[in-house]
Amino acid sequence: DTEVTQTPKHLVMGMTNKKSLKCEQHMGHRAMYWYKQKAKKPPELMFVYSYEKLSINESVPSRFSPECPNSSLLNLHLHALQPEDSALYLCASSQVTGGNLLSSLYNEQFFGPGTRLTVL
Amino acid sequence: ILNVEQSPQSLHVQEGDSTNFTCSFPSSNFYALHWYRWETAKSPEALFVMTLNGDEKKKGRISATLNTKEGYSYLYIKGSQPEDSATYLCAFSRSARQLTFGSGTQLTVLP
Numbered sequence: 001d002t003e004v005t006q007t008p009k010h011l012v013m014g015m016t017n018k019k020s021l022k023c024e025q026h027m028g029h030r031a032m033y034w035y036k037q038k039a040k041k042p043p044e045l046m047f048v049y050s051y052e053k054l055s056i057n058e059s060v061p062s063r064f065s066p067e068c069p070n071s072s073l074l075n076l077h078l079h080a081l082q083p084e085d086s087a088l089y090l091c092a093s094s095q096v097t098g099g100n101l102l103s104s105l106y107n108e109q110f111f112g113p114g115t116r117l118t119v120l
Numbered sequence: 121i122l123n124v125e126q127s128p129q130s131l132h133v134q135e136g137d138s139t140n141f142t143c144s145f146p147s148s149n150f151y152a153l154h155w156y157r158w159e160t161a162k163s164p165e166a167l168f169v170m171t172l173n174g175d176e177k178k179k180g181r182i183s184a185t186l187n188t189k190e191g192y193s194y195l196y197i198k199g200s201q202p203e204d205s206a207t208y209l210c211a212f213s214r215s216a217r218q219l220t221f222g223s224g225t226q227l228t229v230l231p
Contacts, residue, residue, distance in 0.1 A: 004163065031217075042124070042209070042221035043164075056217060090164070108154060109219065111164040 004112035006091050012118045015081060021115045023074040023091030032074040033109060034066060035090040043090055049074060050096055081119045088114045122146055124212045126222035133200050134230050140196045141225040143210030147191035154211040154219060155184055155195055164209060167195075200229040 035043040048056035065077040092109040158164040173188040211219035
């Protein structure tokens, strides 16, 4: 199975709602990523998890809360979002070679199809 | 802030034409350069990961070259087909962990 799946495909939420985006892979990858892409812009890295631990947070506002409950799953919990948070949210995964966080080498990233989020 | 530029932004070619586009990136502290192909409503698909200056990689009719000293990579498509229509993204990294993407080149191949 070489697929990264994301649910839901589309999500519309109000500014007071709490929702979650889900990402799953069964390739044995131990690095997982969240990206945000606005229209006509490049994907921007939000978070990186390595061995289920958060290793990179690109100064993302706390209304976005990632969670990696196990090596196959990555969630992004959303609360009190703003309309400008409307975007495509992409999940990716990759192998981690090297065996530890400091020396690990990340190989090519496999992407899911994304969740299209609209905040009203 | 890392600047990764892709040109052209969009491109229309006739079926059978060969085409190429450019990705330019900072030439210092280079780690790797990735190319992705992204069809509408699908997942971005990895084409190449390039790490060495002078690298040339090929997958079917698609090939890519890398010049890390001057900070550019070319992607070539030989004999374009309608199914090649997609956005082609490059991504630069200074470490194994973080990719900085360009805005992509949107290719349309007309039958």
